[in-house]
Structures are given as structure tokens and as C-alpha cells.
Amino acid sequence: MANYRNKGGVAVIELNNPPVNALSFEVRSGLMNALKRAHDDKDVKCIVIHGKGKNFSAGADIKEFGGTKQQKPWITDACRLADESSKPVVAAIAGTALGGGLEVALFCHYRIGTPSCRVGFPEVQIGVLPGAGGTQRLPRLIGVKHSIDMITSGRHVMAEEALKLGILDKIVTDDIIEEGIQFAKSVVGIDVGGRILRNRKVEDAGSKVFDDEISRVKKKYKGYIAPLFCLKAIQASMQLPYDAGMEQELKLFQQLVSSGQAKAQQYTFFAERISARWQLPSGANSQTASPLPVKTAGVIGAGTMGAGIALCLITSGIPTVLVEQDQKFLEKGVKTVEGDLRGSVALKKMTAEQANKAISVLKTSVNLEDLHDVDLVIEAVYENLALKKEIFAKLDKICKSKTILCTNTSSLDIDTIAEATKRRDKVVGTHFFAPAYIMKLQENVYGKDTSAETVATVMALGKRIRKVPVLVGTCDSFVANRMLHPYATEALFLVEEGASPYEVDQALEDFGMPMGMFRVSDLSGLDIGYKVRKEAAKRRGIELTSDTRFVNGERVCLLANVLVEKGRLGIKSGKGWYNYGSPGKREATPDPEVLDTIEEYCRKYDIKKRKISSQEILERMQLAMINEGFKILEEGIVSKPEDIDIIWIYGFGWPKYMGGPMFYANEMKLKNVYRKIRDFHQNYPFSIHWTPSKLLARLSETDLPISKWTSLINSNSKL
Numbered sequence: 001m002a003n004y005r006n007k008g009g010v011a012v013i014e015l016n017n018p019p020v021n022a023l024s025f026e027v028r029s030g031l032m033n034a035l036k037r038a039h040d041d042k043d044v045k046c047i048v049i050h051g052k053g054k055n056f057s058a059g060a061d062i063k064e065f066g067g068t069k070q071q072k073p074w075i076t077d078a079c080r081l082a083d084e085s086s087k088p089v090v091a092a093i094a095g096t097a098l099g100g101g102l103e104v105a106l107f108c109h110y111r112i113g114t115p116s117c118r119v120g121f122p123e124v125q126i127g128v129l130p131g132a133g134g135t136q137r138l139p140r141l142i143g144v145k146h147s148i149d150m151i152t153s154g155r156h157v158m159a160e161e162a163l164k165l166g167i168l169d170k171i172v173t174d175d176i177i178e179e180g181i182q183f184a185k186s187v188v189g190i191d192v193g194g195r196i197l198r199n200r201k202v203e204d205a206g207s208k209v210f211d212d213e214i215s216r217v218k219k220k221y222k223g224y225i226a227p228l229f230c231l232k233a234i235q236a237s238m239q240l241p242y243d244a245g246m247e248q249e250l251k252l253f254q255q256l257v258s259s260g261q262a263k264a265q266q267y268t269f270f271a272e273r274i275s276a277r278w279q280l281p282s283g284a285n286s287q288t289a290s291p292l293p294v295k296t297a298g299v300i301g302a303g304t305m306g307a308g309i310a311l312c313l314i315t316s317g318i319p320t321v322l323v324e325q326d327q328k329f330l331e332k333g334v335k336t337v338e339g340d341l342r343g344s345v346a347l348k349k350m351t352a353e354q355a356n357k358a359i360s361v362l363k364t365s366v367n368l369e370d371l372h373d374v375d376l377v378i379e380a381v382y383e384n385l386a387l388k389k390e391i392f393a394k395l396d397k398i399c400k401s402k403t404i405l406c407t408n409t410s411s412l413d414i415d416t417i418a419e420a421t422k423r424r425d426k427v428v429g430t431h432f433f434a435p436a437y438i439m440k441l442q443e444n445v446y447g448k449d450t451s452a453e454t455v456a457t458v459m460a461l462g463k464r465i466r467k468v469p470v471l472v473g474t475c476d477s478f479v480a481n482r483m484l485h486p487y488a489t490e491a492l493f494l495v496e497e498g499a500s501p502y503e504v505d506q507a508l509e510d511f512g513m514p515m516g517m518f519r520v521s522d523l524s525g526l527d528i529g530y531k532v533r534k535e536a537a538k539r540r541g542i543e544l545t546s547d548t549r550f551v552n553g554e555r556v557c558l559l560a561n562v563l564v565e566k567g568r569l570g571i572k573s574g575k576g577w578y579n580y581g582s583p584g585k586r587e588a589t590p591d592p593e594v595l596d597t598i599e600e601y602c603r604k605y606d607i608k609k610r611k612i613s614s615q616e617i618l619e620r621m622q623l624a625m626i627n628e629g630f631k632i633l634e635e636g637i638v639s640k641p642e643d644i645d646i647i648w649i650y651g652f653g654w655p656k657y658m659g660g661p662m663f664y665a666n667e668m669k670l671k672n673v674y675r676k677i678r679d680f681h682q683n684y685p686f687s688i689h690w691t692p693s694k695l696l697a698r699l700s701e702t703d704l705p706i707s708k709w710t711s712l713i714n715s716n717s718k719l
């Protein structure tokens, strides 16, 4: 709703829908009534609109987009009276004025803001466009070029920049409502005509600007349709009179809002927030547990992962000690950190001053004893259980009793590592993804004794270092890599059966994955997978050779081992599944030698090849991984499907416009997913990953949407 009061001739209208004053039906109706009242009240000389609490408004209520039609009054109906008012209307902005919130402000004649306020049009990130005049009014205020930047990126613009652009008229430092009232009084009597945006003309930026922008946007936001629709709407502001432009904007908005992409992107917005609310089997949760302060940290291992993690910590202002056993490796790690900082400065992602500040809080050491006083340590050494246990036993003796000990293991058992210490409650997994400085996911893994306080601390740390932390339970390879396993295995089987690695990658990239499976393997290094496979087999008492095709009755494909044995280690050696010309180069070209190797392999084992469609490639890789996702849910390794989707979006770049694999399964309808998995199970009986999940079987009998799966899991533990 919206509150109204008359303060000495100033109508003060408060948007009231905490915590972010989303413009729900009640708020829009309240705002419209309040503006009418202010218009009719002869005592009122000017009007101030502000938000209750910390924010002006986060825009339209996204939950209302799920329905068929947005109920009237729309934002434009509510605000028309502000536009047409002869009494000056001032938007007094604190916190955020985003989307529809900024559109309300653009209907006002003046905008003032606090120094920390932010404005923006983030609609594009939830698959729509500013549909309440934003694409028509912003170009009339700040011009076409800046409007394209703001609307197609969705970025938040801070107060200082908003002032420079002309979105804000003034930055004020005292109480925002009082300042709003004073500002409004000061402009009473000044004709508002020149302030009404609908009356202004948009400068003709020419059509070439839009042609160039279409190419840029297609490249930068590959696969997303909303940025292209934003461009069309902005172009309409230039080509059409105001009212016709508004009609065009609404038409484009309505096409987008009913698209599958908008549905998926809005699901992702809420999934991220649902996933942040964690719960342990004990019942302790994000509401009840408090994090310990992390004032200083340590990282053990200055290899690619360790250096990347240290970089995340220092760029977030956390003084960090980076420890390596060998001075030479340590120096190499520091060079990596410095190089990445220089790269960020060159790309204008940070200033040279920020980079210097980050490096000034990095200390280095070759002595574990130097971690005696830090609040949290992240171990990032080679994936070897014995080595990790040895390090944790030492840390337990060296570090303060309150220090939290984290391991960056991607697969090893947290409980076994914790057993090496006398503080099992303070041992936890913090699994980062390569490159650690870039990839947003932080897969936090609790063991059976990990305390809620420890979990709260690593979840809070994740947010602080600008990651997306997701909590999962311990199991072999956790969630991300456990699901990746059947996905990657199917890719290899598809290659054995006749698809080329390049066809597999093309199908995945056309779907929207940033990179195909084989390009990712080359980037990570084929030798890494080789060693991990050998280690894992050794732990199970199995000897793997490149001739191994079945292990304990289960089909395996070790084609990648054949490539490693030929010296093809991936990008680092200049060739892997692809040819890169020389070591370290990124441009991947299909390599006939790889195709010959596959031919030879298939001849050796008498494997008949056939033509495989891109649809089959996608179905087999994705459904194998989705089936594993249901097993993970069934075992309680994660408590909700949203966790899995966020892991795939931020860990592996699953496109947000497809909403994550579990959402994708939901959209396919579970009965279809289950039927296909059962068919694959029949056709490929030697792959355990095709054994259908019991949870999936049960859910497929219901017609429950993804938002209701968790309630079924919780209400029915006997699956």
C-alpha cells in the first residue's frame, strides 16, 4: 500500500511494502489514490514520494508476473497523475530505486538521492524489459547511448554517477524525507513543463548505433532474448512519438513476460534466495545460527586454486597468509595473484588503487606456523587424502581453538579429514570452482560433526567474497562433480558410439552452455582427470589401463587416458581433444589426429559407429545428470532442488534462461523425464547412472511443480 500525509502543504507519499517496497497491486492502487488526493487537495503545493524503510522501491512485484495478466492499475496508470501534475513531484530516493521503482521516479519532475542510493533497470536479468515507460523516458533524460548501456546490462548505477548522468538532480546527506520536503518546497512556483519527460525529444543516434549494439549484445549475452528486445524498445523511443513508443514498449514487454526465458530467469532469481536459506539435518538453520567473525585468513597451497582463492579473499579486504612448502612455488603463486590483479585493472574491473590495496593485505610464508593467529584457513593442496589429513592434524595443533579449518577438496570425505583433528565441529568443505577468482559458486560441504556456527561462517564468507555459497552434505564428489560424472561419462560413450567430440560440444554450446564438455576438459587438463581416476580406482582396489572397458560389470570409457598417454594434456600442452597450435593458446580447432585415435579405439574394441543427433547428445548427457540430481535430493545431500540449479548455473555456467537442470526437468514434465530415463536404462543396462531415481519415479506420478517437490520429500521420507 501507500501512506499519505500532508505536512504543511507538502503531500508526503510513502510506498509501503517491506522489505523492498515491491510495487504490488496494493502499492500501485495506494500510489494512484494518494496522487489523486494530493492533486485534489487545494492546500497541497507539492508532492514527495519516498519508500518505507531503507529502500525506495525494487520495482514491480516479480511474483505477479507468474499470473496471466498484471492486474490494473499498472505502474503507468498510477503514475500518470504525477506526470500531468502542475504541482512539482519529487522522488526522494534512499537505498535502491530499481526497475518499476526507477520508472516511478522518472514520472516525477525531480529526483534527489542519498549518497549511497542506487538506481537501475535490472529487468533484463529477469528476462523482461522496463515496461512502465523506462525505455521511453530514460533516453529522454540521459540520451540513447547511456540508456542502452543501463538497460541492456541491468547494472546498478551509484548516486555519484546517477548525478553526473542527470538521473538525480541532487545528492543530499540529511534525512531523505526531510530533504525531499525541503527540496519540493524550494521548487514550488517554478513551471514544471520543462521537467516532464514525455514532452522531451530523443536525439537521433542513427540506426548504425543499433546495428552495432545488436552485434555486441548477441555476443555478450549469447542466447538471451531480453537484451535484444530492450534495444528494439529503446530504438522505438527514437523513431516514434511518445505514446506510440509506450505502446511498442508494452507490446515487447508482454511478449517477453510470457516467454520461457523470463519464467526461467525469474525462477533463478528466487532460487538463489531460497538456496541461501540453509538447514542442517539437526534443524539448525540460517535463521538460528550466527557466523564467527573472519578478520584474517590463511590459504594453504599456492597453485592455481590456492592463488585464486587467496585473490578472492584479499580483493574483499581480508588480510590473508598464503602458505606453500617451497619458496619457488610460493613465488609462482604470488605472480599468478599479481598477474590476475593487473588483468582486472586492464579490464577496468578495478582501479590500480584497489589492486594495490588488495596486494598490501597478502602475506606469504613457507611455514604453517604462520597460520597460528588466523580466524579461518582454506587448504587447497593436491587432491590426496593422506596429505590433507596430515595438514589438518598439523593445523589443529598450530591454530587458535576457534579457527575454522576448510578444505577445498572436490571429492574427498569431509568426515575422514575432520577425524585428523580434535575440532571436528570446525572442519568444513569450501569447494571453489576453477578459475576460483571468476567462477561464482562456493560449494560448502558439511560433515556429520560440522557445527551450525561453522556453516554460518563459511556461508557468510562466501557472500562477503562475492560468491554464491550453496550448502551440501558430504558424499563422494559432493553435488557438482557427482552430477558432472554421468554427464561426462555419457559424452565419452556418445563419442564411442559415433558422435565426434566436436559434435558433442556444438550441441552443448547451441543449448547455451558456455563451453562444451571436451573444451572444458582441455581447459582443466586431461592429466588431472587421469590422476583423479587412477587415485579413485586405487582407493577401490582397481587397476585401470587404457584397455579397461568394464569395472565391476559397469561400462567405462577411458579414451581420455589414451590421449594423455599420447602427450595430449589439453590447453597446457597445446593439444588435447582439440588442437591449440601451441601450449597455453585458447583457440580450439578440431584435430584429425583425435578423430583417427577414436577410429582406432573403436576398431580395436569392435564398436559399431552410427550417426547421432544433437537431440540424443543433449538428452543422454542432461538426463543422466538430472537422474543423479534426483538421487542427490532423495539422499538428502541437498534439501531443495533450487540448490542443484544454483550449483549448475554458477559452477558450470548452465544458462539462466534455462533455469538450471532441475527446473529444466520440471519444464519437460517429470513423467516424460522418467519415461526417457527408464528407456535409456533398458538400452544401456551396464551404466548404473541410468538406474532411475526412486524420488523421480514418485514425483513423476504426481503433477507437482518444482516449488512443491521439497514438501513431498519432507512429508514422505519412505520413498
Ligand SMILES: CCCCCCC/C=C/C(=O)SCCNC(=O)CCNC(=O)[C@H](O)C(C)(C)COP(=O)(O)OP(=O)(O)OC[C@H]1O[C@@H](n2cnc3c(N)ncnc32)[C@H](O)[C@@H]1OP(=O)(O)O
Pocket (backbone or CB within 6 Å): 019, 020, 022, 058, 059, 060, 061, 062, 063, 070, 074, 075, 096, 098, 099, 100, 101, 122, 123, 126, 129, 130, 131, 132, 253, 270, 273, 274
Ligand atoms: C502489463 C503491465 C506492465 C508492467 C510493467 C512492469 C515493468 C517493471 C518491471 C520491474 O520492475 S521488474 C523488477 C525489477 N527489479 C528487480 O529485478 C530488483 C530485484 N531485487 C533485487 O535486486 C534485490 O532484491 C535488491 C532490491 C537489490 C535488494 O537486495 P537484498 O540483498 O537487500 O535483498 P534480497 O534478499 O534480494 O530481497 C529481499 C526480499 O525481497 C524480495 N524481492 C526483492 N525484489 C523483489 C521484487 N521486485 N519483487 C518481489 N520480491 C522481491 C526477495 O525475493 C527477498 O524475499 P525473501 O527471499 O526474503 O522472501
